[in-house]
Structures are given as structure tokens and as C-alpha cells.
Amino acid sequence: MVRSLTHWTKTLSFPARISPNKQREPTLTPTPSNNSVASLTTSNNLNNNNNEINSMMNQSQTSLLSEVNQIYSDPESEKAIMSSVVYCIHHKEGCKWSDELRKLKGHLNTCKHDALPCTSKCGAQIPRVLMEDHLKYTCPQRRARCEFCNKEFSGHGLENHIGVCGYEPIYCENKCGVKIHRRHLSQHKSGECSKRLIPCRYCAKEFVADTLAAHNVKCGRVPVVCPNRCDINLLAREELDTHLKEECTISVLACTFKDAGCRFKGPRFSMENHLEENCRQHLNMMCNVVTKQQHQIASLKNALSRLSLNYSGTLIWKISDFSAKLVEAKNKEGMELVSPPFFTSQYGYKLQASLFPNGNGAGEDTHISVYIKILPGEYDALLRWPFAHSVSFTLFDQSSCPEKACNIVESFIPDPTWKNFQRPSKEPDSLGFGFPKFVSHEMLKKRHFLKDDTMFIRVKVDPSKIVAV
Ligand SMILES: [Zn+2]
Ligand SMILES: [Zn+2]
Ligand SMILES: [Zn+2]
Ligand SMILES: [Zn+2]
Ligand SMILES: [Zn+2]
Ligand SMILES: [Zn+2]
Ligand SMILES: [Zn+2]
Numbered sequence: 001m002v003r004s005l006t007h008w009t010k011t012l013s014f015p016a017r018i019s020p021n022k023q024r025e026p027t028l029t030p031t032p033s034n035n036s037v038a039s040l041t042t043s044n045n046l047n048n049n050n051n052e053i054n055s056m057m058n059q060s061q062t063s064l065l066s067e068v069n070q071i072y073s074d075p076e077s078e079k080a081i082m083s084s085v086v087y088c089i090h091h092k093e094g095c096k097w098s099d100e101l102r103k104l105k106g107h108l109n110t111c112k113h114d115a116l117p118c119t120s121k122c123g124a125q126i127p128r129v130l131m132e133d134h135l136k137y138t139c140p141q142r143r144a145r146c147e148f149c150n151k152e153f154s155g156h157g158l159e160n161h162i163g164v165c166g167y168e169p170i171y172c173e174n175k176c177g178v179k180i181h182r183r184h185l186s187q188h189k190s191g192e193c194s195k196r197l198i199p200c201r202y203c204a205k206e207f208v209a210d211t212l213a214a215h216n217v218k219c220g221r222v223p224v225v226c227p228n229r230c231d232i233n234l235l236a237r238e239e240l241d242t243h244l245k246e247e248c249t250i251s252v253l254a255c256t257f258k259d260a261g262c263r264f265k266g267p268r269f270s271m272e273n274h275l276e277e278n279c280r281q282h283l284n285m286m287c288n289v290v291t292k293q294q295h296q297i298a299s300l301k302n303a304l305s306r307l308s309l310n311y312s313g314t315l316i317w318k319i320s321d322f323s324a325k326l327v328e329a330k331n332k333e334g335m336e337l338v339s340p341p342f343f344t345s346q347y348g349y350k351l352q353a354s355l356f357p358n359g360n361g362a363g364e365d366t367h368i369s370v371y372i373k374i375l376p377g378e379y380d381a382l383l384r385w386p387f388a389h390s391v392s393f394t395l396f397d398q399s400s401c402p403e404k405a406c407n408i409v410e411s412f413i414p415d416p417t418w419k420n421f422q423r424p425s426k427e428p429d430s431l432g433f434g435f436p437k438f439v440s441h442e443m444l445k446k447r448h449f450l451k452d453d454t455m456f457i458r459v460k461v462d463p464s465k466i467v468a469v
Contacts, residue, residue, distance in 0.1 A: 090114060093127070122155075202236075226250075260285035310342035313461040317353055320454040326441075329358035336360075341375055344461050349387055350377030353459045354432065363436040368444065370410075372459060373432025376424045386421040388414055394458040395439055398451040406447060410435050 086104060088097035090113030097107050108114045112129035119131065120141035126134045135142055140155040148167040166183030173185075174195035180188050189196055194210040202221035216222060220238030227240075228250035235243055244251050253271055255264040255278075262285060264274050275282070317339045319325070329335040339353040353372050360369040370393050377383075392411030399405040412433070414421045420433045439449070449455055 088113070090127075257282045257285055260289050310340070311344075311346045311348070312342070313344040313348070315339055315342045315351075315353060315459045317355075317457045317459065318454060319355065319457065320452075322357065322450055322453050322455055324453075326357045329356065330365075334360070339459070342459075343377070344389070347379040347382070348377075349380075349383060349461075350375040351459075351461065352432075353393075353457070354434075355457065359436065361436040363438070367437040367440050369434065369436040370438045370457065370459075371432040371434030374421065374424050380423050383423075385423040386414065386416050386418070388416065388421070390414075390462040391433075392458075392460045392462075393435060393438060394460070395449055396456045396458065398448040398456070400448075408439055408443070408449075410438060 082100065082102040084101050085098060086101050088095040088104070088107060088111055090111055091098075093113045095111055095113045097111065099107065113127050115125040115127045116131065118124045118126050118134060118139055118141070120135055120139050122139045122141040124134070124139070137144075138155065140159075142155040143152055144155055144158045145152050146158060146161055146165050146167075148165045148169075151161075153161055164182070166181060168182050169179045170182050170185065172178045172180060172188060172193055172195070174189060174193050176193045176195040178188065178193065194208075196209050197206045198209050198212060199206050200212065200215055200219055200221075202216075202219050202223070207215050221236045223234040224237045224240060225234060226232050226243060226248055228244070228248050230248045230250040232243065232248070249269045250267050252265055253268055255262040255271070255274060257278075260282065262278070262282060264278070266274060319337060325335075325337065335357065337355045337357065339355075341350055341352045343350055351372055352375050353370065355371075356363070356369040359365055359367040360371075363369045372391050372393075374387055390411055390413040392409055395408040397405040397407050414433065418433065444450060444455075
């Protein structure tokens, strides 16, 4: 029974067959064909198969080779095969050995790349060349000392010990930069580490240890003494301001009547005394303040009324509750309504209209009378006298339909000889000039001169003839 070479060359390949005529250059390798005749193949195949061979040879080099012997009972073939030149099965790992196949077994006994069971019987197969390292560093059965605590362990024990050895120097996890034996780490972290969190003893907030001193410099709860050395012992720094402003008996204060002019300054405890003893002075100061303020108010009022003054030369005068005013006028002789003053221009004549609801002079009891008078104004010195501009009075018909409205208008041009239109003195003329019989009471009831018991009278100075500066 001849087993095909194909069967086992799947696991065992050969390097080059070295021709006696050629140099020993292992470029070609015999590979059996189906009919058991070796054909040639490249040495790459050898390499590809080496791992497989390796494992196989490790397990059963001897049996394999003897099997080869059995297979090739033909002594000629066997001789030829066994004389084939092959590489060591560990060629790829670096073994340079190459010789006849028959010598491979002998070589493998000494090949430093060949694997042997660990001599410490840990069960691993270790290449001969690595055995020393294995026994020293990786074999679980080895005896080894921890480099930090110097205790002896089995290899396995050491692996468990690494990472927990109390004598291994390690960096503090808080990144404080300290390297310390593991067994001292927790003590370091709780008591010494510059990056541990500790609460401020005053405000109880937590701070990294090495920033606590900086915090204490500004912590609001740090107790301080009052700079005035008053009878308060200690108070929190953040309360000091309020204490000095509102409580400290030694703080020097200004008298509460400072704004009224009192210049007294003294410690808080003396203030009550000062106030009691200076009642009259303080009262006088307050009176002065009030007087001053009254003047200010008056001048403000003045300025305000200036802003709201009418400088247009035209006054629209609204007279409401007319019937009540008429009744009053009938009972009270000479009752006169006066309009707000108005100006012909900003620097012009100051004028005022007046109205007698129950008439005046020729119109008494039957008509309403209207007049205009000239009041003393600020710019009179620069204006032309006598006043020479035409003045018109208009009573508006308040009909809701403006086209149908029919106003009553009266106007006059002052005669230069009328004394009412000379420059007024400080005591102005009491009457002025106008129309005693402006509109009769009868006429007032007609049309819509009165609406909602209100009348509107326009007093207009013809602006075209105004001569102002
Ligand atoms: Zn070898
Ligand atoms: Zn071992
Ligand atoms: Zn240790
Ligand atoms: Zn630390
Ligand atoms: Zn604090
Ligand atoms: Zn104080
Ligand atoms: Zn005072």
C-alpha cells in the first residue's frame, strides 16, 4: 500500500531540491503530483505550509518520519526522498538550517526555534530559544519577586499582585503631582493632597486645598474686628459695611440736617444729644430751605407758563358753564371773566380779553360785553405806541354742519388818540376797549352759539400790522 505523497505534503513541504550540478540555492521545491511523481514548485509554498508543519512536527515528528519510511518501502524512492534537501521547519522564524530530510529530526532536537513543553510543567509549548525568558518572566509556575515589596510569588500570584501592591509608587489621582506608595494614597488624599476638597471653616463652601488661602482673604464670613474698636467683638467681614453705616456707635456721622446747612459731625452716640440741643437752629435752617424752595418753585412755574404761552396773536377762549356764570353775573354787579393772557408774537404786545356775561355799560342786563386790554409786557419798551392793530372778536356758531354755521364778528382799528392803547403802566387800564353790546342774550339762545352750555370766542389781532422788534 503506497500512500500518495499528496496526502502528507499538504502539511510537510520541501525547499529546493538541490541539484548536484548547481549551487545550494533553494529556489525550487518538489511537490508530488497525483501520480506520486514529484513536480516542482516554488519555495513560497514551503513557507506557506510551514506553520502547519510546525505544529504537526511538534506533536509527532518521530511518527511522521517513520511513516515516511513506511510509505516509501521502495528503498530507491525512499533514499531519494530522504536525500532531498529541505529547510528547517522553523526557517521562517529565523533558523538557517538546511540539509537532507533525513537529518531534520536530529536538527530539531537542537533547533532553538523548536517548541518544547515548559520545563516547569505549566503546560505551555515554548520554543527552545524563548524557554529561558518564559521560565523567568511569563511561566505561571515561575517564582518571582515583586519589584516593589520584594515578596515572592508564583507567576500567577504576581500577576494578581501587580496593580494592588501597597509598595508601588503611584501618582495621586487628584493630579497634585505627588507620587506615593499605594498604601499611603488614601491617607494622602484625605489629609495632605494639595488638590483635595476642603470646606472653608467660615462659609462651609468647598475649595481645592491650595486655593483655600486665597479664598480666606476675601471670604465674607471671616470674622473681623470693627476698625473703630467699638464694643462689638467680632463680626463677619461682609457685615462690616452695614455695621459702620448703620450701627457702629463710634462711626462719625454728619448731622441729619446737613443738607439744611448744619455742619456738625460726631460719633453716632453723640448724635441724639446734638439733635436735642439744636432744635431751634435746625428749625431755622429748615425754614430757610423752605423759603429757598418756594422761590425755586415760583421761578419754575414762571418758566413753565412761559413755555405754554400763546404767542400767536389769536386767542380761542372757551367759556363753559355759561348759564351758571350768567346767573352769578345777574346777582353780582360788574362780574367779569378774564381770559388767559396772550401775545401778538414772542416779543410782542401782551393782551387779555374780558367778558361780562350780564353786560356792561350800554349792554348791561341785555347783552354780553367783550373787551380787550393791553397788559404791561416785558418788551413794551421796544414796541410802537400807541397800539395800532385791528382787533376782531368772533362768537362761533357751533353748528354740526360747518357750511350752515353763522359766526358773529365785530372788529375795530384803534384810534391813535385812545388812551387805552398807550403803553400801559404797571397798573393796567381796568377796562380796555371793546363792544358793550357784542351779542344780545336773545341772540345767544339762537343757532348754536351755546352748545353744552359752552361758548367759544376768538380774539384775533391782525398779524399783518404788527410791528414788533
Ligand atoms: Zn531549526
Ligand atoms: Zn511554564
Ligand atoms: Zn509588591
Ligand atoms: Zn494628591
Ligand atoms: Zn469661606
Ligand atoms: Zn463698630
Ligand atoms: Zn445739626
